Amino acid sequence: MQMTVDLNRVGAKGAIAEAAEGKWGMSIDRDLCTGCQACVAACAMENNISFVGEEDAGYGRTQHWIRIERFWEGAYPNVKIAGGYQPMMCQQCGHAPCEPVCPVFATPHSDAEQLNLQVYNRCIGTRYCANNCPYQARSFNWRDYHTMPERGNMVNGKLVFPLHNQFNPDVTVRRRGVMEKCTFCIQRIHKAQDKAKSEGREVMDGEFAPACAQACPADAITFGRIDHKDSLVSQRSNEGRGVKHLEDLNTLPRVTYLKEG
C-alpha cells in the first residue's frame, strides 16, 4: 500500500496543521491579470520603495516587491505568453527558506500574523535570505537611493528632496545595506485589526486590502483570511484552478495562483 503524505500537514520540521493553514493569504487569478503594472506602482507608492535608475536596474538591483513575470512559449507565429502574466512577490511561506539562514534573526516568523517579517533595524545585510529564497522575492538596498544628491534640489545651499513628501509615514524608509520584501502591507493589517478591536468585532472579509489588490483594475488579486473557509480568498483558492508555486520544496506558500482557462 502506498502512503501519500500531505505536505501541507506534515512538514520537514513536523509543522502542525494550524501552522500549515496560515492566517492571511492571497489568490492571484492569472486568467484576469493583464500585466498592467498597476499593482507594482501601487506597491511602490504605499511602501516607500525606491527606484534605482537605469544602470542599477540593468544589474538586476530593482527593488520591486512585486513584479510581473511572463514566459514565452512557442515560436512565431504560434508564440504566446505561457499561462498568462504572473505577478510574483513574497509568498509568505509557512516554512520559509529565508528564515533559518539569517544570523541575526532579522527575518523572523510572526506567530500572530503567520507572516514572514523583515526587521530592518536588525538586518546587517548578509543577503543569505535572498540567496535562499526560491521565489527571488527579496531585494537589497545597494545604495541610499532615496537621498542620492541627483534626486534633490539645492535650495539656499541645502539639499531638499521634494519626492520625500510622498513617503508613507506608516512604513519604514529603508537605508543602504538592508534587505526588504513584500510584507502583505502589514501596516494595513494592523490598522484594520486595531480598528476592529476598538469596535469590539473581528476584521471583516474584504474590509481592507493590500495596495496591490486595492489597485488591480481586473480584480485579479484577492486578499483575506485563508483559515476562514467562507472568505473570498479561500473560496477562490479552492475552486479548482489553484496551484502553489514550488510547493514541492515544502515552503507552504500562502499565495495561490489560479490557472488560465
Added chain:
Amino acid sequence: MSEKITRRNFLKLTTAGAATAAIMTGCGPSSRYVTREPYVKMPEYTYNGLSTYYATTCRECAAGCGIIVRTMQGRAIKVEGNPQNPINLGKTCARGQATLHGLYNPDRVENPVRQGRSAPQLSTAQVSWDEAIQTVSDALSKTNASEVAFLMGTAPDHLFDLVSDLTDAIGAPAPLRFSALSMFEARATLSKAAEDLLGQAGLPFFDISNADVVVSFGANFLETWLSPVAYTRSYAKMRRSRPRTRGYMVHFETQMSQTAAKADEWIPLLPGTEGLVALALGKLVAQLRGISAPRAFASVNVQQVVETSGVSMEQLTRVAELIAESHAPIAIPGGQALGQSNGLAAAEAILALNALVDNFGQPGGVSLSPLAPNAGAHHRPANAQEMSDLVAKMKSGKIKVLFIHGVNPLFELPQSFGFAEALHATPTVISFATFPDETALASDYIFPDHHGLESWGYQRSQTGVMQSVLSGSQPVVAPNYNTRATADVFIEAARLAGGKFVQALPFADEVEFIQSKIENLIARTDGSFIAPEINAFSAYFQQHGGWWASSAESDSLSAANALGKSLNVSSAAAPIGENEFFFLPFVSPTLGEAGANKPWLQELPDPTTTVMWNTWVAMNPNTAHELGIENDDVVRIVSEAGSVEAPVYKYPAIHPNAVAMPFGQGHTAYGRFAAGRGANPTDVLAPSFNEAGDLAFAGMKVRIEKTGKQQPLSRLESRIGVYGEGMYEEK
C-alpha cells in the same frame, strides 16, 4: 512602633515605597526629559496620526477616473481609486498611482517666468503674478481676436469650457485640443465612422463585459485605449463573471501588444489589412449563418484578403465560425487599424461587422456612449489634419498669440509637422505648463498652472461606461509652489481687459465658474445625489468626487444604415522592398504620453519586453538573425520624413516584416528623469492623413541601418535562457 516587622513585610514596604517614589518622581522635574527608547517598534506597528482623504479626478489621461487621495499633515501620500465613480469603481492604473511623482517631482515650474525661448534651460527671470496677468490680459485685448489661438490638452475639461466661452465671446477661433493618445488611437476616425454608421459622432461604447466572443483589431484596451481602467474591468467580467461562460478573445495585430498577449488567439497580419479582414469575416459569417451577405460585405474577395493580409484561410474560417456560433460577439477597432490611409473604411468595416451580428445597442454589443453633462460636439480632440492646419497658419504669420496648456506639441506631434518653425513664426507664445517640457521652454512666458492634485475642475467621461459621468476635482494639498490656476489667470486677465472679456468670464474665481457650469445639474433627479441649492450641491460634488447618472442608459440603434452602405476597403499595405519594414509606433503601456518624468513609471518594466527606462526597437529574432543584428545593437530607422536611433530588442511576437517602437521617451527636456533618455518614434512619421484627418502612422515603410553602436537595455527579465535552447534554435 509596637508591632514587630517581619522580614517579609519589610520587603513589601520597601518595594511599595520605591514604587511610590518612582511615581512621585514621575510628576516631578524629571518628566520634562524625554526618555530615549530603543528603536524596537517600526512605524508599521504604531499609530502615526490620522489621515485625511479627498475625492478628486486623475489627470494622467482624459478618461476621468475618480481617485481618493490619502493625505497626512498636508502631504499627499497615496492615490486610491474612488469606489463610487462608475468609470473605475475604486480601481486605478499604474499612471494614476504614480501621479504623486508628478506632484512632488523635483522638476516643476515653481514660479511664473519670462522664459524668452531660452530652451533647453528653464529661465530664472521670475515675474510677479500681477505682471503675468497683465501680460495675458494685453495679449488678449491688444491682439486681433482672429489672430489668437488656444492649444489645449484633453484634460481638464473645465478649463477647456472656460476658454471656449472666452473665444466664443471675443470671436476668436475655438480652442484646439490635442494629445498624442488621441492621435495614436485615431479617435477622429472612430468618431467619424460612428457618425456615418450609428448616426452620432463620438466614441462608441463597447460592452466587452457581456460579450462572449471579442474580436479586437489592434484595440489595446488593456493599456491606454480610450478608458483603460473601465475596459480592463470589462475584460475581467467578460472572462470570469458569468457561470459556465468564459468569454473568448481573438486579437488581430501585427505585433503582440500587452492586450494581444491576453487574447486566446493572437493573429498577426500586415498593417493596413484590418478592414479587409473584417469584411472577409463578415462575408464568411453571413454564409455560415445562412443569410445573404449584406451590401457592405458583398464586394470583398475572401481569397484576395488571405493573400494580402497574411491571415490564412483556416484562421479566417475558424474566427468566422466563432463569431457565427456566438450569442454576443463584438468587434473592436483599435488605433493601429484606423491610423492608416484606409482607416475610415476600416473603422466602418469593423463597425459593420457588429451590425451584421446585430449587436447595436444590445448587451455585449456596440452602443453610443451617453453624453456627459454639458458635453458638446466641439469637445472632441483635434485630428492631425487640424493640427497641421494650425501649424500652417502659425507659419504664415496669421497667429500673433498662442496660448498652450496641458499639451506638449513639440514632443507629441511628429517633427515633420514643423511645429518648431511654427512656434518660431509666432510672435508671442504663452505656456501654462506645470513641468518644464519642450514646448514650455520654447515659449516666451511660462505661467505655471497647479498640478492636477492641487486644482479645482471637472472632467467629462467620453466612453467606457454607459452612464453619464462628470468627475469632479478639488485640491488635495495646498499648492507647493508659486503657481496659479490657469482658469483664475484668464478670469483675472479678462477683468483687467474689461468689456466683452469680462462679460465672457464674469466670475470671481475658478470655483465660481465651475459652480456656474454644474448648476444645471441641481434640477436633475436621476443623479447620484440630490441637493436643493448650489452650495450644498457643490459640497456633495466635492465629497463624492463628481456627479453621475444613477442608472445606465440604453439606446436603440438601427443596423440597417451600416449594412446598406457599400464598403470598399483597399489594402493600405503597399508591398515592401528589400530591407524595407513596416514601422509600428505604439504608446508605451506604462508611460503613456506624459509619464516619462515620473521615475517610478520609468522603472516599471514594459509588460511584454520588461525593458525599463529606455526605448527599444522590437524586431523578430529571425529577421535580426538575417540582418546580423543582436540584442542591444543600436539601429537607425530611416523614413522619408526623418530618422531615429534605438537599440534592438529581439521580440519573438512580431511579424518578420515589421518593427515596432514605443512612444513616450525621447525627451530633450521635461525634467531630469525624462530628458536625454530614449528616442521618439514620431521623428520618422510623415504628415500623411486618412479621410477622417487622422495621422496615417501605422505601417509606414522604413529602412533599417546598422550603426555599429551598442547600448545595453535594462530589463527585468533574466537574459539567460530567453533566446537559448528551447526557444529559438539558431539556424
